[in-house]
Amino acid sequence: MRRTRPTLVDVTDAELSTHLRANIVAYKQFQTARGALRHLGLPGLWAFAQPSHPETVSQQQVFFEDAGALEAALPRLEDFYRSHGVRLWRVLVPPGHSTVEQPLARAGYRPEGGGTTAMGxxxxxxxxxxxxxxxxxxxxxxxxxxxxxxxxxxxxxxxxxxxxxxxxxxxxxxxxxxxxxxxxxxxxxxxxxxxxxxxxxxxxxxxxxxxxxxxxxxxxxxxxxxxxxxxxxxxxxxxxxxxxxxxxxxxxxxxxxxxxxxxxxxx
Structure with a gap:
């Protein structure tokens, strides 16, 4: 069976994770432009709300670039979801971002479920x-x-x-x-x-x-x-x-x- 010839391009796990976040955000922004999904864009942070299913936490997602951007945005996030009648939402925290856990806990967030496996x-x-x-x-x-x-x-x-x-x-x-x-x-x-x-x-x-x-x-x-x-x-x-x-x-x-x-x- 013929295979393509490798060219040995080194991409780190961190770089792949960044690519994944950017692709998901773009995918959801595309959905926002054409459907009921709502979007809040702040420096280094992207939040998405699905008001038609306010109790479905998997549809209410927040992605962030760094801990500072997330912590600064926490009050705005609550206002955003409240304005759309959504009472539960999730922040997706990738490996290597443990510094966000304390500010999230102080704001009333709790880790739930086993998380989502990223691959690349x-x-x-x-x-x-x-x-x-x-x-x-x-x-x-x-x-x-x-x-x-x-x-x-x-x-x-x-x-x-x-x-x-x-x-x-x-x-x-x-x-x-x-x-x-x-x-x-x-x-x-x-x-x-x-x-x-x-x-x-x-x-x-x-x-x-x-x-x-x-x-x-x-x-x-x-x-x-x-x-x-x-x-x-x-x-x-x-x-x-x-x-x-x-x-x-x-x-x-x-x-x-x-x-x-x-x-x-x-x-």
């Missing part, structure tokens, strides 16, 4: 294996929605509906179809020289056949051919092994620090 790779120093099966290029992400909902639950589709049936030049979608049905798929969101990978999923009945691995191989190789030099994603527990098999490395867990307003404080 340099496409220049990887041996990219072409997919062993034919992948279909999908025009829009419309067909990815039911696959993701079946795989991960209905909350997956909350932020997708406003733009799921349109095509965009910076979004590249691949899937595996059998007898007319899409069994697995995913997309790459290009920002600069970085491809962020999202919505990679396989129908339950089609698992165990390596289809997600083939989709990932196709997404990574296509991104390399488009001139992207880095690929990044947030991994679910279900997909972690797939991403490791195609060469992505674990960048550590982004811990959720959650603020929950009491009834008195929310009023």
């Amino acid at each position: 790779m340099s496409l220049g120093d990887a041996e990219l294996v072409p997919p062993g099966i034919a992948l279909e290029e999908l025009r829009t992400q419309e067909e990815l929605i039911p696959v993701n909902v079946e795989a991960f639950g209905p909350g997956t589709s909350i932020h997708l509906q406003p733009w799921h049936s349109e095509s965009f030049p910076h979004i590249h979608i691949r899937g595996v179809r059998e007898h007319g049905q899409l069994l697995a798929g995913g997309l790459a969101h290009d920002v600069g020289d970085v491809a962020g990978l999202y919505l990679v999923a396989t129908l339950t009945a089609a698992r165990g056949r390596g289809l997600a691995t083939e989709v990932m191989r196709g997404l990574l190789l296509d991104a390399h051919h488009r001139g992207r030099t880095v690929a990044v994603l947030q991994a679910t527990e279900l997909g972690y092994g797939v991403y490791r098999r195609v060469g992505m490395r674990d960048l550590g867990s982004w811990v959720n620090w959650v603020c929950r307003l009491s009834a008195a404080r929310a009023g």
Whole structure:
């Protein structure tokens, strides 16, 4: 099986984490421009609120550049979420940012859940294996929605509906179809020289056949051919092994620090 020739480009875990944050923020800003998601942008900080689902903490997300930017923004964050009727939200804290924990705790935030695993790779120093099966290029992400909902639950589709049936030049979608049905798929969101990978999923009945691995191989190789030099994603527990098999490395867990307003404080 032919592989692309590595060029040995060194990218640190910290650099990959920065690329991941920037790609996610751009992805969410794109959603904000076309749907119900709301955005607060401050120096070194980006917050997103989904007022249509105020009790879904996964949809209320804050990303920050450094501890100073986050601490300075904490009062504004509460005002932002309160103004949209949202009473709980989360700050995603990557590895190496432990200095934000004390100011978050003082402001009433608490760590919840096991966090989200960040992953990434340099496409220049990887041996990219072409997919062993034919992948279909999908025009829009419309067909990815039911696959993701079946795989991960209905909350997956909350932020997708406003733009799921349109095509965009910076979004590249691949899937595996059998007898007319899409069994697995995913997309790459290009920002600069970085491809962020999202919505990679396989129908339950089609698992165990390596289809997600083939989709990932196709997404990574296509991104390399488009001139992207880095690929990044947030991994679910279900997909972690797939991403490791195609060469992505674990960048550590982004811990959720959650603020929950009491009834008195929310009023």
